[in-house]
Amino acid sequence: DIQMTQSPSSLSASVGDRVTITCRASQSISSYLNWYQQKPGKAPRLLIYAASSLQSGVPSRFSGSGSGTDFTLTISSLQPEDFATYCCQQSYTTPRTFGGGTKVEIK
Amino acid sequence: QVQLAQSGAEVKKPGASVKVSCKASGYTFTSYDINWVRQATGQGLEWMGWINPNSGNTGYAQKFQGRVTMTRDTSISTVYMELSSLTSDDTAVYYCARCAEQRRFGSWFDPWGQGTLVTVSS
Numbered sequence: 288d289i290q291m292t293q294s295p296s297s298l299s300a301s302v303g304d305r306v307t308i309t310c311r312a313s314q315s316i317s318s319y320l321n322w323y324q325q326k327p328g329k330a331p332r333l334l335i336y337a338a339s340s341l342q343s344g345v346p347s348r349f350s351g352s353g354s355g356t357d358f359t360l361t362i363s364s365l366q367p368e369d370f371a372t373y374c375c376q377q378s379y380t381t382p383r384t385f386g387g388g389t390k391v392e393i394k
Numbered sequence: 395q396v397q398l399a400q401s402g403a404e405v406k407k408p409g410a411s412v413k414v415s416c417k418a419s420g421y422t423f424t425s426y427d428i429n430w431v432r433q434a435t436g437q438g439l440e441w442m443g444w445i446n447p448n449s450g451n452t453g454y455a456q457k458f459q460g461r462v463t464m465t466r467d468t469s470i471s472t473v474y475m476e477l478s479s480l481t482s483d484d485t486a487v488y489y490c491a492r493c494a495e496q497r498r499f500g501s502w503f504d505p506w507g508q509g510t511l512v513t514v515s516s
Contacts, residue, residue, distance in 0.1 A: 319500035330505075330506035330508055332505075332506075333502055333504035374438065376502075379500065381453060382455040382457075384441065388439075
């Protein structure tokens with residue numbers, strides 16, 4: 288199975304900050320990498336697919352980059368509604384696997 | 395709009411089975427696979443498997459092989475996930491998610507159902 292490792296596992300940031308979350312795959316997955324946002328008690332929400340494609344309706348302050356084994360999710364200017372947990376997922380092969388999540392908290 | 399509506403919370407005893415439903419609306423039911431993902435409290439997301447609502451073909455994670463069964467009823471646009479031989483480790487929120495796929499871009503889960511809490515307790 289492909290292991291997905293996120294870092295950091297949590298971070299504290301202020302409104303307006305630029306936030307970067309990293310996801311590393313245990314083997315190359317090309318650009319088959321998705322990012323989700325999850326708030327407490329809610330289902331995950333797709334933000335980015337295919338490493339860098341912004342899902343319809345998602346604010347442009349979210350962006351994704353990377354290919355191969357190393358990927359990044361960036362929030363250019365953190366907003367109050369962005370405090371949540373972010374998770375990566377590979378679609379290169381089955382079983383589909385997810386990163387452990389990065390919790391973004393208010394500083 | 396595209397929606398997946400799941401059945402309500404369940405409480406089961408160890409050794410029992412649970413069957414969770416996921417009703418699709420707002421799109422052509424047979425055009426997209428449905429995947430199931432679970433999440434134990436405070437833990438990460440764990441993929442369980444998929445079903446093609448058109449053919450009924452399924453694929454399961456090795457961990458759940460022999461214990462999970464995914465089925466569908468096209469007449470009511472609903473898929474089901476049944477998990478047997480439950481233990482306390484199966485206590486989790488179970489999500490269904492529509493899987494969109496493009497050859498160039500891979501596949502992704504969107505949208506997700508609201509989740510169904512399954513509690514296994516004696």
